[in-house]
Amino acid sequence: MNKNKKFIPVMLMPFFEDGKIDYMALSQLIEFYLAHGAAGLFANCLSSEMYHLTQEEMIQSVSFIVKTVDGRVPVVATGTFEDTIANQASFVKEIYNTGVESVIVITSLLAKETDTEEVFQANVHQLLTLTDDIPLGFYECPLPYKRIIDPSFLGQLVQYGRIKYHKDTSLDINHVGAKLLATRSSEDFGLYDAYMVHAVDSLLTGSAGLSCIQGNYFPELVVWLCNNYNKEEQINKVQKVQHFFQRNMDVMHDSYPTSAKYILGKRKLKLGVYCRNRNYVLDEKVKQDLDNLYLDFEAVCNQLGIDTSLSMIA
Template structure:
């Protein structure tokens, strides 16, 4: 997770069987394909994983499965905070860390109520740090239960403890991203990963450690390509084209997600169901048509980039 080489940290999907059970064979293949595509790490048990719809034991079991399949190929982070007191959240962090992950991720919206001030949030975070000695941590500004953003000054205070190594940023504000990067630039153990692909290239150029976005659940190799080539002068025309492709296709990729991502991966040859436990809306014929158009457009783009990675 060190901020040395730009990397893509995919937010892992949880495949389910049609009866709603976790599909561990499918989870093995998703883990493998992300590593094969060149991911620098994996974010397991996150919102894309439908973490709030998993039981506590399923969270542990799925993360442990991903760790076993990855077998040390890349570092893995996973959410460790859910409902309960700070002490209860610390206890689950210890359980999830024992699966073999690199860092346990803290959901910012669970460290204080939405109406509570930053002082309470900060106190709870420092209490959590004290209750989880020697466990590396990270933050995720998750949209649920509500999106609580961390300011640059707050982030610096947490990072300078030496315990925070990862931050998945969802502020959607490139200027705020730059402020956070500037505030934490002296801490080599820490990396900020941007979730918002509309300003992906600008974020990478500003110094973010990489990208951690849902678009990687459609075409992980494209996000890896962008992280590897965003600053190569001879490829700037292609970089602009990739950024434009992602930006104009944001809406169809977010509509009834993660169903659309699972369907897209099916089209690419991955044998998984599109079943989800989350109520994200209906996968209508119109939504399907938009994803089919995205699929065709992507394959035209990858031909121009000479991308040969395939999912099977």
């Protein structure tokens, strides 16, 4: 309960305007995350536009991230995609060979939306059997649909000693609590919450930390919350930060991840705003909303005593 809480960013993927991966920008982004206190990196995730990458690009980009990080923090990466369980297991091995600490399994790709819980659990066990001793984690990715893992089943899986990570997207603090209760016997497992609306409650309940898209805008605020959530002398400031994320939830989700790249551009990162998913093009109203969001961020940082000029990487 009193362990240090960690922020694990769900990494963005920078692209050139022609759609190719911009590795120089990716290197800068890695340093940005680490400079702001990220305790690990979640590569090849939905924020990385993983469904718009080829498997070759996944392997290359994850390998680049692992090499650039060079052991400074753990790196995890998604390794299952829509295919047979056997083929998913083969790709898990390929991702693991890049040097990541754990390979993340997407729950909604291990069974169809219409499949029963029994089918899902059988497929999980099959994947475990086919992936030897590779450390794994689960990600309740909202696409192609969201499959929330049952707390008791997660507790059973953690007993095997191979499940190290869970990215929770249940949006339900009671469900988070049930998962934490079911997995409490494992010291090597961490549940990371994606839902910033109840971030403080989740940390107080016992989650290992936060893994949220908001960290792709303002990682230092997420890290500050992880460091101060339970300090009585900081309670007023903790509430201000929690309220900042709550009131800006919609603007940070609208047009994401393009919107996050726009904000990082204001922070002097040279990522551009191009996304392969062209559904999220910024119009003038959205830009104005994001400009206001940035002003709100600066105001909160002033109240916390965070110098935002130090957080810009040229």
